[in-house]
Amino acid sequence: MRPEGKVPSRAGPPPPAGAGAGAMSGREAERGGALCLGLLLHVLLGCGSAQQPGGCPAGCECSEAAKTVKCVNGNLTEVPPDLPPYVRNLFITGNPLRRLPAGAFAAQRLAELGALNLSGNHLRVVEAGALSALPALRQLDLSGNPLASLSPQAFGEGGSPLEELALRGALRDQGALLGLAALLQAGALRNLSRLELADNGLLLLPAGMFGALPALRHLDLSNNSLVGLRNVSFQGLGQLQSLNLSDNSLGVLRNGTLAQWRGLPALRRIGFGRNAWVCDCAIEDLVAWLKESDQVEGKEALTCAHPEKMQGKALLKINASDLNCSVPVDLPSQLQTSYVFLGIVLALIGAIFLLVLYLNRKGIKKWMHNIRDACRDHMEGYHYRYEINADPRLTNLSSNSDV
Ligand SMILES: *[C@@H]1O[C@H](CO)[C@@H](O)[C@H](O)[C@H]1NC(C)=O
Numbered sequence: 001m002r003p004e005g006k007v008p009s010r011a012g013p014p015p016p017a018g019a020g021a022g023a024m025s026g027r028e029a030e031r032g033g034a035l036c037l038g039l040l041l042h043v044l045l046g047c048g049s050a051q052q053p054g055g056c057p058a059g060c061e062c063s064e065a066a067k068t069v070k071c072v073n074g075n076l077t078e079v080p081p082d083l084p085p086y087v088r089n090l091f092i093t094g095n096p097l098r099r100l101p102a103g104a105f106a107a108q109r110l111a112e113l114g115a116l117n118l119s120g121n122h123l124r125v126v127e128a129g130a131l132s133a134l135p136a137l138r139q140l141d142l143s144g145n146p147l148a149s150l151s152p153q154a155f156g157e158g159g160s161p162l163e164e165l166a167l168r169g170a171l172r173d174q175g176a177l178l179g180l181a182a183l184l185q186a187g188a189l190r191n192l193s194r195l196e197l198a199d200n201g202l203l204l205l206p207a208g209m210f211g212a213l214p215a216l217r218h219l220d221l222s223n224n225s226l227v228g229l230r231n232v233s234f235q236g237l238g239q240l241q242s243l244n245l246s247d248n249s250l251g252v253l254r255n256g257t258l259a260q261w262r263g264l265p266a267l268r269r270i271g272f273g274r275n276a277w278v279c280d281c282a283i284e285d286l287v288a289w290l291k292e293s294d295q296v297e298g299k300e301a302l303t304c305a306h307p308e309k310m311q312g313k314a315l316l317k318i319n320a321s322d323l324n325c326s327v328p329v330d331l332p333s334q335l336q337t338s339y340v341f342l343g344i345v346l347a348l349i350g351a352i353f354l355l356v357l358y359l360n361r362k363g364i365k366k367w368m369h370n371i372r373d374a375c376r377d378h379m380e381g382y383h384y385r386y387e388i389n390a391d392p393r394l395t396n397l398s399s400n401s402d403v
């Protein structure tokens with residue numbers, strides 16, 4: 001969609017007649033006459049209608065030679081319904097479009113339209129079928145729109161030939177992200193070779209999002225907030241050449257992800273810079289892979305962000321002795337050993353207690369006797385008092401049992 005060359009002629013609404021007349025004053029009469037004739041022709045050829053015969057919508061600049069139409073920073077609230085049929089490069093940017101309805105381009109039969117730039121149009125909604133019936137569309141830029149909803153059927157029922165899709169700073173809403181994931185997974189963009197998802201603040205990617213992109217070559221996920229790639233599958237991206245993950249919050253990458261990258265035959269450039277690598281035991285696999293892999297760009301510059309005592313250390317310079325990994329930190333087994341230890345200690349205490357009892361058995365016996373005697377004396381005192389005011393039969397009974 002890179003605009004090649006400038007748009008040479010401004011063919012918007014024709015200049016008002018007054019301006020031309022003012023410029024003429026003071027010039028020779030014959031030139032003035034020619035201008036008058038020109039103005040007359042202009043009026044005859046439809047000065048009053050919205051569109052000139054050459055065909056350029058109000059508020060846009062058109063160049064037939066460059067096959068380009070630009071409707072930039074205007075007040076358009078909808079896609080102009082009268083785009084010239086030759087248009088190959090269409091820029092509608094910086095307008096308050098807000099929503100792209102179904103069939104926004106369909107009625108105009110834009111058979112040549114190859115590059116469509118819709119960035120910065122305050123788009124919140126892209127409806128089903130909004131981008132259908134564009135048989136030549138190769139590049140689409142939807143960046144800088146605060147998308148809240150992106151229909152999985154935005155390109156219509158059949159597949160789209162789209163090759164480049166830019167969604168920079170356009171997926172801050174989870175709804176739009178899920179819509180994109182569904183759209184990609186449905187296989188609507190099987191020819192897509194470049195996907196730009198930078199600047200979106202993405203934390204996690206929907207599982208299986210890249211599962212149906214067999215032609216993808218360049219994937220840009222830089223400047224997001226990705227914390228991990230545990231659920232992201234890169235399988236099936238047999239053409240992938242570059243993957244940009246710089247400026248994210250990655251702390252560690254698992255063996256599964258590394259193995260997938262190892263298996264991608266075309267992957268030659270992985271951008272990893274400015275992440276939040278956590279240099280503990282779990283990073284061993286990543287370090288080992290980094291040392292052997294030549295896929296990572298600028299791997300010498302990668303440094304640990306945590307823990308504090310490893311901060312700033314180059315990932316490539318880490319060796320096992322830095323990581324304290326020899327003792328496996330296995331909580332359940334640790335707990336088990338501590339329970340066994342506790343049991344042994346309790347058993348020992350019990351045994352000592354019994355031993356003390358045994359050694360003191362004579363003293364204890366004596367002590368028990370003393371207690372029994374004391375009790376008996378006490379009880380007899382009670383009996384005595386009881387006998388005084390109780391039934392004689394009961395007194396007999398109790399004194400019998402006492403003996
Ligand atoms: C689309 O237009 C914006 C604004 O003019 C520009 O920054 C961007 O580079 C264009 N996209 C493409 C793919 O050319």
Ligand SMILES: *[C@@H]1O[C@H](CO)[C@@H](O)[C@H](O)[C@H]1NC(C)=O
Nearest residue numbers: 058059072073074075076096
């Ligand atoms: C857009 O509309 C505003 C007011 O609605 C007006 O002031 C401004 O001139 C318009 N801009 C263009 C490029 O037409």
Ligand SMILES: *[C@@H]1O[C@H](CO)[C@@H](O)[C@H](O)[C@H]1NC(C)=O
Nearest residue numbers: 158159160161162188190191
């Ligand atoms: C994808 O590209 C191939 C080869 O360039 C082409 O034949 C096919 O029609 C394209 N797919 C779509 C859906 O346009």
Ligand SMILES: *[C@@H]1O[C@H](CO)[C@@H](O)[C@H](O)[C@H]1NC(C)=O
Nearest residue numbers: 169198199200201222223224
């Ligand atoms: C990164 O993305 C944020 C939005 O998430 C944006 O404001 C910022 O400008 C981007 N940074 C760069 C360097 O592009």
Ligand SMILES: *[C@@H]1O[C@H](CO)[C@@H](O)[C@H](O)[C@H]1NC(C)=O
Nearest residue numbers: 204205206207228230231232
């Ligand atoms: C990964 O996927 C599983 C199920 O597929 C889900 O339960 C889990 O929450 C996901 N984890 C992340 C970090 O997305």
Ligand SMILES: *[C@@H]1O[C@H](CO)[C@@H](O)[C@H](O)[C@H]1NC(C)=O
Nearest residue numbers: 254255256258259284285288
């Ligand atoms: C990761 O893979 C490497 C080699 O492929 C292997 O040596 C290592 O044990 C694996 N790590 C884990 C945690 O499975």
Ligand SMILES: *[C@@H]1O[C@H](CO)[C@@H](O)[C@H](O)[C@H]1NC(C)=O
Nearest residue numbers: 222242244246269270271297
């Ligand atoms: C990734 O993107 C950053 C800018 O966000 C750029 O500086 C870097 O060169 C890119 N890396 C790759 C491998 O594309």
Ligand SMILES: *[C@@H]1O[C@H](CO)[C@@H](O)[C@H](O)[C@H]1NC(C)=O
Nearest residue numbers: 313316317318319320321322
């Ligand atoms: C570990 O790395 C340090 C430098 O960071 C080096 O001095 C030391 O010899 C290395 N130890 C082993 C066992 O490789």
Ligand SMILES: *[C@@H]1O[C@H](CO)[C@@H](O)[C@H](O)[C@H]1NC(C)=O
Nearest residue numbers: 307309310321322323324325
């Ligand atoms: C490794 O463990 C020892 C003892 O637990 C500790 O003193 C040392 O600081 C640890 N080193 C690192 C790099 O974590």
